[in-house]
Amino acid sequence: MTDKEQMSLFDLTPSEVPLTELPKADGVAEAPPAKNTRSAKNTSPATAATVPVSEQFASLDALREAACNCQKCPLAPTRTNVVVERGDRSAKILIIGEAPGEQEDLSGLPFVGKSGQLLDKILESVGFDTTKDVYICNTVKCRPPNNRVPTEVETTTCKPYLLEQIRLVDPKIILLTGATSLKSILGEKLGITKVRGQWYEWEGRLVMPIFHPSYLLRNQSREQGSPKWLTWQDVKAIKAKYLEIIGTDSAVDDDEEF
Ligand code: SF4
Numbered sequence: 001m002t003d004k005e006q007m008s009l010f011d012l013t014p015s016e017v018p019l020t021e022l023p024k025a026d027g028v029a030e031a032p033p034a035k036n037t038r039s040a041k042n043t044s045p046a047t048a049a050t051v052p053v054s055e056q057f058a059s060l061d062a063l064r065e066a067a068c069n070c071q072k073c074p075l076a077p078t079r080t081n082v083v084v085e086r087g088d089r090s091a092k093i094l095i096i097g098e099a100p101g102e103q104e105d106l107s108g109l110p111f112v113g114k115s116g117q118l119l120d121k122i123l124e125s126v127g128f129d130t131t132k133d134v135y136i137c138n139t140v141k142c143r144p145p146n147n148r149v150p151t152e153v154e155t156t157t158c159k160p161y162l163l164e165q166i167r168l169v170d171p172k173i174i175l176l177t178g179a180t181s182l183k184s185i186l187g188e189k190l191g192i193t194k195v196r197g198q199w200y201e202w203e204g205r206l207v208m209p210i211f212h213p214s215y216l217l218r219n220q221s222r223e224q225g226s227p228k229w230l231t232w233q234d235v236k237a238i239k240a241k242y243l244e245i246i247g248t249d250s251a252v253d254d255d256e257e258f
Contacts, residue, residue, distance in 0.1 A: 037199040037206070049203045050167070051160045060089050060168050063161060067141050073157040075142035075150075081108035082142055085165065087135040092245060093128075093238070094171035095119070096162065097138045098180040098212065099150050105143035110136050115213040119177070122213070122231060126239040133242075135169050137162065139184045155184050166205075172245050173238065174205055178212030197234045199241075206241065210234050 057063040068082045083100035086109045095111075103113035111119050120130045128134060140150045140158040150158075162184065166174065176182045179192045185207065186200060192209055200207040211227050211234075219227045 037201050049163065051163050055160065057164050057168065060085070060165070063164050063168065067161050070141070070161075073140075073142070073154045075140065075144060075154055078145050079142040080105045083108055083110050083138060084141055084161075085135065085137050086110055086112075087130065088132050089135060089169055091133055091135040091169065092172045092242060093134045093175065094166060094169050094173070095134055095136045095175045095177060096181040096185065097136070097177050099138050099140045099147075100143040101147055102143070104138075110138050111213075114217060118213040118217060122216075122235050125232070126235050128239070128242075135165075135171065137165050139181045150180060155180065159184060166203075172205060173242060174202070174207045175238065176207060176209040178215070182209045197230060197237065208234065208238060210238075 057066065064084045067084050070076060070082065079100075081100075083104045087095075097111055097115075100110060101113050101115070104110055104116075110116070119136075123130050123134060130136075139162060140154050141161060142158075144150050144154070174185070176185055182190055182192055182195070185202060186195075186209070190209070192211065195209045196211055198208065200209075211231050216228050216231060222228050
């Protein structure tokens, strides 16, 4: 498969593009130190990286049940469903988006609208199986009205669920899609266009910010240096790091052209 053909795998056909869309497994080696990796540690209460032990969940099932009954922030009254997760709960890659959109609110699953379809295509373009290789969630679990950006109160109130998802899934790699998840995990002084594609070390995990798929839907160019082209470079780097972490004996689908 040529580079051009590979990149075309995460195109949506024109009819699929929305007019408006806002935006530890056994035997696995520890993540090796990444070259050119920056460290990021959050220490303020709003960006704390762990949940007190007394407030931790025993399992992802317990977390899901609590979230589905949660009334802690102003998003609760207007939601249809609480959107907690999709993918494999033991995946090595955890992807964090912003918030549920309309389709996610209706289905109860994250990233199932047009952005989610594009995210799957991006991952599949380098051979990831989105049902086995990744776990996907959002910064907040309930849909903000009219797809507005979640407020500071909403992201802060919902953050313990996110931190517990990270602890319980225990991924080696975390991908932050878009500015909201970037702000929630790494801090607020980072611009997505400046930091996308860079590896950060956060709480012993490798973290990479990437463009949100909805941004790519609005920027269809595949020219060198375009957001889509940059994302393609990022997903290839992610696959390379993933293969490095799991080792060559893994049965995970490989991309021989990678
Ligand atoms: S967004 Fe999070 S904190 Fe707010 S009601 Fe939903 S689950 Fe609870």
